[in-house]
Amino acid sequence: MTEVDENERPKHLSTRVLMTRLVRECVRPYVGWICLAVVCMAVMAGATALSAWLMKPVVNDVFIDKNREILWLVGGAVLATFAMKGIANYAQAVLMSFVGMRIIADNQNRLYAHLAHMDIAFFNERPTGKLISRFTVDINQMRAAVSNALTGFGKDLLSIVGLVTVMFVQDWQLALIAFFVFPLAVIPIVRLGRRMRAVTADTQEEMGQFTTLLQQTFQGIRVVKAYAMEGYEKGRIAGIVERLFQLSFRSARIRALASPIMETLGGLAVAIVVVYGGSRVIDDATDPGAFFSFITALLLAYEPMKRLANLNATLQEGLAGAQRLFDLLDVAPAIREAPDARPLGAGPGAVRLDDVRFAYVTGRPALNGVTLEVPAGKTVALVGPSGAGKSTILNLIPRFYDVGSGSVTIDGMDVAGLTFASLHAATALVSQEITLFDDTVSANIAYGRAGASHEEITDAARHAAAHDFILDLPEGYATVVGEQGVKLSGGQRQRLAIARAMLKNAPVLLLDEATSALDTESERQVQAALGKLMEGRTTLVIAHRLSTVVGADLIHVIDAGRVIESGTHAELMARNAAYARLYRLQFAEEAPALDAAQAAPA
Numbered sequence: 332m333t334e335v336d337e338n339e340r341p342k343h344l345s346t347r348v349l350m351t352r353l354v355r356e357c358v359r360p361y362v363g364w365i366c367l368a369v370v371c372m373a374v375m376a377g378a379t380a381l382s383a384w385l386m387k388p389v390v391n392d393v394f395i396d397k398n399r400e401i402l403w404l405v406g407g408a409v410l411a412t413f414a415m416k417g418i419a420n421y422a423q424a425v426l427m428s429f430v431g432m433r434i435i436a437d438n439q440n441r442l443y444a445h446l447a448h449m450d451i452a453f454f455n456e457r458p459t460g461k462l463i464s465r466f467t468v469d470i471n472q473m474r475a476a477v478s479n480a481l482t483g484f485g486k487d488l489l490s491i492v493g494l495v496t497v498m499f500v501q502d503w504q505l506a507l508i509a510f511f512v513f514p515l516a517v518i519p520i521v522r523l524g525r526r527m528r529a530v531t532a533d534t535q536e537e538m539g540q541f542t543t544l545l546q547q548t549f550q551g552i553r554v555v556k557a558y559a560m561e562g563y564e565k566g567r568i569a570g571i572v573e574r575l576f577q578l579s580f581r582s583a584r585i586r587a588l589a590s591p592i593m594e595t596l597g598g599l600a601v602a603i604v605v606v607y608g609g610s611r612v613i614d615d616a617t618d619p620g621a622f623f624s625f626i627t628a629l630l631l632a633y634e635p636m637k638r639l640a641n642l643n644a645t646l647q648e649g650l651a652g653a654q655r656l657f658d659l660l661d662v663a664p665a666i667r668e669a670p671d672a673r674p675l676g677a678g679p680g681a682v683r684l685d686d687v688r689f690a691y692v693t694g695r696p697a698l699n700g701v702t703l704e705v706p707a708g709k710t711v712a713l714v715g716p717s718g719a720g721k722s723t724i725l726n727l728i729p730r731f732y733d734v735g736s737g738s739v740t741i742d743g744m745d746v747a748g749l750t751f752a753s754l755h756a757a758t759a760l761v762s763q764e765i766t767l768f769d770d771t772v773s774a775n776i777a778y779g780r781a782g783a784s785h786e787e788i789t790d791a792a793r794h795a796a797a798h799d800f801i802l803d804l805p806e807g808y809a810t811v812v813g814e815q816g817v818k819l820s821g822g823q824r825q826r827l828a829i830a831r832a833m834l835k836n837a838p839v840l841l842l843d844e845a846t847s848a849l850d851t852e853s854e855r856q857v858q859a860a861l862g863k864l865m866e867g868r869t870t871l872v873i874a875h876r877l878s879t880v881v882g883a884d885l886i887h888v889i890d891a892g893r894v895i896e897s898g899t900h901a902e903l904m905a906r907n908a909a910y911a912r913l914y915r916l917q918f919a920e921e922a923p924a925l926d927a928a929q930a931a932p933a
């Protein structure tokens with residue numbers, strides 16, 4: 332767990348480091364578009380400054396000198412300036428939206444592509460909800476940081492530069508006095524930014540837990556109801572919602588704090604300018620036009636200044652998101668295709684484990700030197716107590732995990748040296764937990780065999796004893812089965828999973844028999860389907876049924892991560908040791924039924 336906590340609570344990287352990475356990895360492809368946007372922003376800033384500057388001729392020539400000729404000229408100039416400002420603003424907004432949205436799309440694709448290649452252990456340690464919130468909340472906040480930073484520095488900063496220039500041109504002494512107070516605002520604003528980032532990190536953490544909990548309770552809604560846990564779950568959700576509320580409220584308060592600081596300082600600057608500037612006009616030290624132009628520039632500069640002050644907060648929020656995204660992107664998959672990986676030939680599919688040791692958690696071995704063979708085309712059954720390591724053995728063959736030591740080979744080739752494509756094409760896993768997607772029956776059967784024809788799909792379904800029930804569904808093969816196949820019965824789900832493996836037609840079959848008892852008819856159909864699936868394939872099966880162990884070519888008894896006995900059912904019964912004991916515990920009650928079933932055809 333400590334490892335996860337480190338991942339989820341990343342070290343606090345400096346703004347500069349994060350910004351550099353953000354620019355290098357996310358922004359660089361769009362430099363051209365951004366330059367174009369900055370040009371538009373510069374035009375806009377120029378137009379803003381010009382509109383303030385125009386106040387001088389308006390006051391001096393129109394109001395004081397009452398010059399009618401210049402009236403139209405000034406009016407036209409004001410209109411042209413505002414039109415130019417509007418057009419430039421539109422263009423920069425469109426360009427920046429384009430860049431921001433492309434950044435979201437690119438990073439969503441990049442993150443998914445990265446996660447799709449992560450190993451099973453990675454997903455075991457991270458709740459789905461948290462991973463999902465990286466795609467939604469974090470990437471969006473990162474985009475906001477990028478576009479606000481660019482717009483802020485481009486549009487607002489350039490506008491301020493233009494307006495300040497106007498102020499200095501009109502009355503440099505007044506400008507110096509007005510700007511003496513503004514730098515005072517910088518210190519508290521930077522402090523607020525830091526607090527903002529800390530609050531955001533906590534909010535994100537809660538958000539991830541919120542998504543995870545929602546997902547788990549909706550997925551497990553039947554258990555929630557069956558155990559009357561609605562009240563408990565409501566309490567848990569309410570707890571998280573309350574914490575989220577507190578955090579967002581705190582972040583809103585911090586953000587809002589920037590406003591009174593800027594408001595007061597702005598008021599102070601304007602008051603000083605009015606008093607001092609006014610007295611200079613009265614003393615004839617400057618003309619009224621210059622004064623009005625100055626004060627217009629100061630007032631126009633006020634909004635962009637306020638935005639710039641808030642920018643740090645948004646930026647810090649976005650950087651928290653960026654950091655969480657980068658932290659995920661930086662985790663390298665533990666299981667990778669070897670650089671010199673070779674494809675598995677079209678061999679018969681003989682599987683061998685040689686002195687395999689493996690631990691999920693260091694110091695707690697799950698397999699302690701397992702050596703076993705599954706000859707090509709034969710069926711080998713694994714039996715043993717719960718937690719003995721049977722599923723672990725199955726997981727190592729398609730490299731869901733890598734062995735600690737020893738080797739797993741298919742047709743003499745170490746699975747660690749095979750290309751993923753050929754390894755996964757050679758193995759089919761049918762586990763107890765059947766995964767069906769909320770898609771049509773056809774799409775679920777053809778999962779992993781894109782482009783399979785309808786004939787191939789129906790053929791697979793027929794062999795899996797599923798064709799008839801599929802035709803009885805409301806829309807046959809086009810029926811959507813619901814999340815995890817909720818609209819089907821347990822036996823139907825199993826037969827769809829078998830049909831999927833049938834269509835995949837892999838030479839090596841890894842089978843974890845379902846323990847959940849189906850009714851006799853359903854059970855018989857699933858058994859028949861499995862029998863068909865196993866025909867001619869190398870099958871390693873975790874056996875839960877007597878018929879499977881009796882029919883297996885070889886049985887391995889697994890206990891505490893070791894093979895403790897091997898042989899056929901008859902041989903092992905004759906030894907009267909571990910298997911015989913297990914048989915009496917696990918399978919004996921099925922024996923009369925099996926005997927009757929075997930006797931019936933004769």
Ligand code: ATP
Binds near residue numbers: 455715723724
């Ligand atoms: P069952 O018949 O109950 O399914 P099994 O023989 O298949 O049991 P495995 O699932 O292989 O047993 O588990 C072997 C050991 O590894 C157990 O002690 C189990 O607690 C542990 N284990 C299994 N999966 C993980 C995991 N993802 N992380 C940590 N430990 C695990």
